[in-house]
Amino acid sequence: MNNSSTKKVDEILVQNGLHPKYIINTHSHLDHCGGNTYFQNNYPGCLVYSSLKEKLFMENQELHASILSTGNPFKGLDKSNKSLSIDFLLEYGTTKINDEKLEVISLKGHSIEQIGIITPEKVCFLGDSLFSDTTIDKYSLPYLYDIEESLNTLNFIKEIDADYFVIGHSDKTYERLEITQLAEKNIENINKYLNDILELLDQPLSKEDVLENLALLNNLDMEFRQYHLNLSAVSSFLSYLYNNGKINSSVQDGKLYFYV
Template identity: 40%
Template sequence: MYELVQVGEKTYYINCPAKIGIYKINDKDVCLIDSGNDKDAGRKINKLLNENEWSLKLIINTHSNGDHIGGNNFLQKKWNCEIISTPIENTFTSYPILEPSFLYGGYPCKELRNKFLMATASNTTGDVDNNLPKGLEYINLPGHFFQMIGIRTDDNIYFLGDCLFGENIINKYHLSFIYDVKEYLNTLDKVKNLKGKLFIPSHADTYEDITYLADININKVEDICCKICEFCEDNLIFEEILQRIFSFYNLKMDFNQYVLIGSTVRSFLSYLHDEGKIDIEFIDNKLIWKTIE
């Protein structure tokens, strides 16, 4: 784990739980694409930097989830490097309490104030519009999170963040976190049409052709939509829908999964409601979700 893999003249990735990109700005200076999930990840990245006699100048965060920004604070203290992303992702990175607060819908209790949902804050220094090194470009990949991006290097390598997940993860967990289902599907359609030498999702194998994996992710979203519509034929409140989702997919509920899957299911309900497939009604001071005949 944390093996360094070269995939282009200037492009590398670190094979770890959330893959990390490295791009050589010149013979000595490099930038990272994401930084792993915590201080320990930062230490392992720092060891690789020192072994290769590289100097870290910049971290580009694809988005602000804890497993992508967790090494920021440690590495920024070591290297005094810049940290950039899109405006909303920068805000969450600077104020990590926002993520568990957003997921929970109020002040998060102590069980939710953990490194998985709330990374250590780091000092964001700019946005990707004006601060990318020569040889890099970004693409907007919204859906999984607010303003997530991918990065393309001039080796024609794409780092795709969490816009899609590996087949093994989908088969085991079925639901991955999605903020905006419509934008998520639009992003997957966009990714299917990209042409590159290699595609590197954060939580999947690398692919020379990403179409197969994109289709698997699209199909799973469509299956979940059908299942929620089926459940809502019984006119349910949200907690009943969530319970049926966990039971149907054989998921184990804990507080982290309650807010992550719960937020995702709410996003599915919003999408299906906006698409005219389910309706809402308030009965006895309860919000009822029901399938439209």
Template identity: 25%
Template sequence: MKIIEVKGDTFCIDTGRTYLPFYKINSNEIIMLDSGLEKGERQGIEKLLEENNLKIRAIICTHAHVDHIGNNTYFKNKYSCIIAMPTYEAMLCSSIVNLKGYYSMLSLTEIREQFGHMVCETDVMISHSQSFVEVCGIKFDIFHTPGHSAAHICITTPDEVCYLGDALVSYETMSGAKLPYAYIVSEDLKSKHKLYDLKCSKYIVAHKGIYHDITELIGANIEFYKAIALKVYEVIEDGMTMDHIRSAVTKNFNLRINTMARYGLIERLLRPYVEYLSEIGSISLQIEDGVIKYSKY
């Protein structure tokens, strides 16, 4: 792992898998934007901070996914730092029971064992109408981009560096992603279009890039997600159930399902694309003998 200078007091930690930005309040205090993954990242992040004599005063989170808030509670306990997050995202990760709303395929016991570390107490709630949040006396602009998650936000530091979180993915990620996640594909595409309105000096993508201009990247992302939806459409045959579609996508996309957690993950990845195809009128659904079946128009 290493620290990358971005601009002014804005830096980011390259974990090897993600970019986690932070803003320096002074020589040894920082505000992190997301806290990263527990497994495979926590030790490296902690070591890097200690080596550079940096202490976390606050964490502002883009959304409540495990690779973005996995260290919230750990760092809050260690540094007594403030956590800020969009209101809905904060409620999602406020308890094991609420996490069940996202990890619906898993039992409470499985969620507690695998994702219990995601549960955290949020100190500052960011509403859907807020255009900025002030943390530790420093103002960060907020740009709302729902779609990847229900209340995903982008965060701009005082250096005019915008952290896009998962609102976009990098070219490198697009080259290897088989079934990229969007909670609601249609809303995610709308938010990607909204990003054309952003005017910042630099942009950081969590997975994984730093850009001066994102105009071409936005277009590439939109086409990429639409192409994935088309690939899903192409495997659907008339009268398929969701299980049949999942089986066909698993085979055609060369995915692997060998645990309940993996089964639930593929379910969360796939269903939004099927819903999107229904929304845009590419497929229809009907109930036959109590079973939902999908067909092409």
């Protein structure tokens, strides 16, 4: 959660006389963990849990902007220089926190080691492992770190034994059939962009050329930060295609081209 949603959550806690004992971060993006420090400062004893690799990014937030910039971050991309403290690491499988049994599942793809949580009541928290219809309509090019892991995760989600599902950036609680349908829509959207890129690469294009063409084809609206997010996403799509032998590359006159 970010700062604005943090205060809304805190208002609900205060109104109901609740004291949070722990926070589980699905991944290290600031819109999902930026409120940690607030709760740690205002609720003594509140502990934070995450996976190992996400912990590294939470403790070194500048790494996100460095990835987007492929070097020292451009001004405006480094949204926070504050490190977040993580108390405990979670391992996959059944774990116990404060006498509460939880199942930790791997949801890699959107980020390097995103996790999900299934509660004893069969409620599954999925983080940003898939995107709502509204998000896909607004930002159709998905921001993904690893396309292959994302596809594996989306197929895995369709098999999760839970009754209700909660995802990021949506106020809706999904039932099992609905989450299966949404996972399939996310898969179709990823495959659409893979096919778009393959069609574009019937002629040699640079990574920036690919993004330019995708923006025109899909009416992608971008400012400075969104451009870099989308360019990073394009890199993930290209690396997936390249690593799976679907495209080739060459360097000419100091410019890297990809082609079928």
